[in-house]
Amino acid sequence: MFFDSIVIGGGVAGVFTAYNLSKYSKTLLIEKKHIGAGGSGSAGAFLNPKFGNSTLSQLINKSMNFSREFYLNNSPEFIHLSKLNHYEDNGEHFIFDSAVADANEILQLFSKNFQIEYINISKNNISHDGDFWQIDKFKTKNLVFTTGALSELTGEPYIKIRPVWGERLDIESDTFLENSFHNEISISQTINGKIRIGATHFRDIIERESSNIEREEFLSKAKNIVELKNAKIVGSTSGVRSASYDFFPVIGRVIDSKKTIQKFPQLIHGRKYNFTDFEYYKNLFIFSGLGGYGFSLAPYFGELLANSILNNKFLDDEVEPHRLFKKYVKNLRNRFI
Numbered sequence: 001m002f003f004d005s006i007v008i009g010g011g012v013a014g015v016f017t018a019y020n021l022s023k024y025s026k027t028l029l030i031e032k033k034h035i036g037a038g039g040s041g042s043a044g045a046f047l048n049p050k051f052g053n054s055t056l057s058q059l060i061n062k063s064m065n066f067s068r069e070f071y072l073n074n075s076p077e078f079i080h081l082s083k084l085n086h087y088e089d090n091g092e093h094f095i096f097d098s099a100v101a102d103a104n105e106i107l108q109l110f111s112k113n114f115q116i117e118y119i120n121i122s123k124n125n126i127s128h129d130g131d132f133w134q135i136d137k138f139k140t141k142n143l144v145f146t147t148g149a150l151s152e153l154t155g156e157p158y159i160k161i162r163p164v165w166g167e168r169l170d171i172e173s174d175t176f177l178e179n180s181f182h183n184e185i186s187i188s189q190t191i192n193g194k195i196r197i198g199a200t201h202f203r204d205i206i207e208r209e210s211s212n213i214e215r216e217e218f219l220s221k222a223k224n225i226v227e228l229k230n231a232k233i234v235g236s237t238s239g240v241r242s243a244s245y246d247f248f249p250v251i252g253r254v255i256d257s258k259k260t261i262q263k264f265p266q267l268i269h270g271r272k273y274n275f276t277d278f279e280y281y282k283n284l285f286i287f288s289g290l291g292g293y294g295f296s297l298a299p300y301f302g303e304l305l306a307n308s309i310l311n312n313k314f315l316d317d318e319v320e321p322h323r324l325f326k327k328y329v330k331n332l333r334n335r336f337i
Contacts, residue, residue, distance in 0.1 A: 003028040005142040005309065006135055008121055008153065011040035012294040013287040014146035015107050016302030021142075022114040024310055028138060029111070032120040036107040038148055042237035044168045044198025045101035045295040046186045048084055051094070055318060056247055060293055063300035068099050070299045075109055078102040080191050087183035087225065098180055100188045100196065101295045123153055128282065142309050144285045145254075148242035154254055154286060158328030159321060161250065161288050162243045165202035167210055169218055170194045170235035173228045181226050185218070194234065197222045198292075203243075210238055244289035244324075251301050252308065252320035254284045257328065267329050275322040276314070285309060286321060 003026050007018040010031030018029040031037065047068050050060040071079035084098035119125075119136055126143075127134045133143040145153050149163035173195055181187040188196040197218060215233055222228060244250050259279035261267055287305055290297050301319070308315050317323060 001138050002026075002132075003115075003138060003140045005144065006030060006133070006138060006140040007144045007146055008135070009146035009148060010035040010107075010111075010116070011038050011146065011148055012036075012043075012103075012107065012298040013040075013148070013290060013302070014144075015040075015110050016298040017144055017146055017287055017305055018114045019110045020302045020306035021144075021309065024306070027114040028140070029114055029116050030119050030121055030135065030138075031116060032118065034118070035111050035116070036104050039166055039239035039241040040107060040148075040294055041104050042166065042168055042239035043103045043241075043292075043294060044186055044188070044196045045103040045106070046180070046182075046188065046196075046198055046292075047079075047099040047101060047296050048086075048180075048182055048186060049096045049098065050293075051086060051088070059248070059318065060296060063293070064296040067296050067299040071099070071101060071106070075106055078105045078109065080189065082189040083179040085179055085181045085226075087181070089183075100180065100191065103295065106295070121153070123155060126153065130282075133283070142283045142285065144287060144305070144309070146287045148288060149240050154284075156254060156257055158257055158325045159250065159254070159286065160245060160324070162203065162245055163240045164243045164291065165238065166241050166292065167199060167201070167215075167218065167236065167238040169197040169215060169222075169233055171197060171219065171222075171228070171231050172234050173231040175227055175229045175231070177226065183225050185221055185225070187222050187226060195228070195231075210236065241291055241294065242288045243291040246323075247291065248289065248323075249287075249291075249297055249301060249319050250289040250321055250324065251287045251305055252285060252315045252322075253280050254286055255279065255322060255325045256281050257325060260325070261329070268333050270333060275317075275320070275326075278322065278325070283309075 021027045050057040086094045185199040
């Protein structure tokens with residue numbers, strides 16, 4: 001069966017990539033378990049701005065503003081606006097516009113416009129005949145990996161995605177919070193009688209079990225930020241998020257490292273070439289490394305990536321994978337010095 005595009009991975013990156021591609025072409029999403037089975041489904045889905053004026057902060061905040069408006073226009077029942085009380089470790093206090101999304105409801109809503117197949121895909125299920133990709137029984141022109149921390153499908157050594165374990169608590173409290181709070185952990189306003197507490201921690205761990213003691217410690221941290229009278233935990237979820245080692249998302253075309261180094265052997269010796277001249281896998285893309293900002297980044301970059309695929313254009317340098325390839329080549333060069 002032929003599709004114009006196939007997306008592998010049913011988290012927030014995969015859903016919004018498939019959602020945007022499906023506006024213009026026949027699209028299939030492949031997921032091994034269920035939509036939101038990984039870190040996306042267990043996310044607190046805080047749309048908090050990133051403090052500061054760095055390039056990364058500007059990218060996240062631009063994406064967050066876009067995504068907040070997107071949710072308000074397309075899923076207003078699943079987005080909850082608030083003011084964020086942001087506390088720095090030095091005691092400084094700032095107030096920002098913020099929001100909290102209903103993660104699973106949003107994932108389900110925006111998964112209705114494309115076909116979904118539940119298959120466990122490995123590298124052995126994927127082949128390319130020069131024109132099309134074959135994935136199990138399906139054929140496609142464009143293939144997009146949105147598998148989060150499980151990035152081994154590319155088989156490329158320069159694409160290193162860091163797993164980061166995150167947890168969300170749902171609590172009930174006699175305290176009604178009108179606004180949200182952040183200082184290492186995020187605390188939502190009261191939404192439908194519950195308060196969400198979210199944090200990303202335990203780096204380089206794919207899977208773990210949280211204990212009741214850890215959950216109570218998590219709640220204690222929240223109580224140190226804001227008073228929560230008679231608070232009790234009524235639910236908890238956890239899952240692995242994907243993060244890059246430079247903290248920027250990894251979105252765009254996948255370079256064939258072996259062919260590129262064979263074409264440009266002087267790369268190893270420091271000679272510079274334009275990334276547009278590198279050898280790329282034909283119509284192969286990746287969307288990963290969103291960290292704790294998945295619901296802020298995915299609607300924005302899902303649209304940009306779909307347009308990039310359909311119009312055969314690169315995204316901005318700070319998110320394209322060629323930056324990771326250049327670092328990989330530099331590390332190779334250092335081994336020869």
